[in-house]
Amino acid sequence: xxxxxxxxxxxxxxxxxxxxxxxxxxxxxxxxxxxxxxxxxxxxxxxxxxxxxxxxxxxxxxxxxxxxxxxxxxxxxxxxxxxxxxxxxxxxxxxxxxxxxxxxxxxxxxxxxxxxxxxxxxxxxxxxxxxxxxxxxxxxxxxxxxxxxxxxxxxxxxxxxxxxxxxxxxxxx
Ligand SMILES: NC(=O)c1ccc[n+]([C@@H]2O[C@H](COP(=O)([O-])OP(=O)(O)OC[C@H]3O[C@@H](n4cnc5c(N)ncnc54)[C@H](OP(=O)(O)O)[C@@H]3O)[C@@H](O)[C@H]2O)c1
Numbered sequence: 001x002x003x004x005x006x007x008x009x010x011x012x013x014x015x016x017x018x019x020x021x022x023x024x025x026x027x028x029x030x031x032x033x034x035x036x037x038x039x040x041x042x043x044x045x046x047x048x049x050x051x052x053x054x055x056x057x058x059x060x061x062x063x064x065x066x067x068x069x070x071x072x073x074x075x076x077x078x079x080x081x082x083x084x085x086x087x088x089x090x091x092x093x094x095x096x097x098x099x100x101x102x103x104x105x106x107x108x109x110x111x112x113x114x115x116x117x118x119x120x121x122x123x124x125x126x127x128x129x130x131x132x133x134x135x136x137x138x139x140x141x142x143x144x145x146x147x148x149x150x151x152x153x154x155x156x157x158x159x160x161x162x163x164x165x166x167x168x169x170x171x172x173x
Contacts, residue, residue, distance in 0.1 A: 002093060003095070003112050004097065005115060009022075010119065012122050014131075015129055015130075016101060018123070018125055018128070019127065038060060041063060042095075043063045043095060043097050043107075044064055044065070044100070046065065064077070082103075108131055112162065113162050113163070115160050117157070117159070119156045139162050144158040
């Protein structure tokens with residue numbers, strides 16, 4: 001069975017986006033995302049797919065969740081349920097749930113691992129949020145803070161968590 005991982009970047013209030021875009025430009029976080037997901041499967045909602053500037057992410061198995069007909073999408077696998085998406089990933093070592101909010105909500109019920117970048121700022125104009133996280137269910141295995149610099153106007157911290165043993169029932173909602 002594959003490891004199911006959620007990967008996200010959130011502000012201090014769990015904001016993840018605005019008007020179907022990200023709220024920040026943090027190149028080192030993009031690098032972390034690329035490094036973690038390259039060579040693996042990525043599962044995303046239709047709106048997140050539409051927000052990608054160059055379409056499907058290279059060197060990854062792109063899976064888009066949607067209820068729309070598959071003909072509307074190119075260079076990606078299209079699934080109309082999380083169960084179907086996971087079936088497509090049976091042979092993968094790690095599957096990354098890359099957003100947005102709708103996909104994160106379902107994925108957090110079944111994830112084994114959480115890669116979370118905390119952006120140390122509050123974006124008052126955000127319109128979409130990561131679901132509330134119950135940290136009692138997670139053990140932190142990485143905590144790597146980075147100050148703001150010329151390329152990163154906000155400070156941020158890379159966290160990685162693994163599901164606490166015994167706290168996990170892998171059952172789709
Ligand atoms: N900060 C981050 O790490 C991060 C990461 C990713 C995205 N984002 C941001 O998040 C926002 C987009 O998130 P969102 O919640 O609005 O949209 P989303 O989750 O990307 O997409 C929602 C759509 O996905 C489809 N979908 C989701 N779950 C499904 C399921 N189980 N079965 C079938 N279809 C399913 C539906 O498409 P249909 O309507 O076509 O049926 C639904 O309307 C953007 O602002 C984006 O920039 C942020």
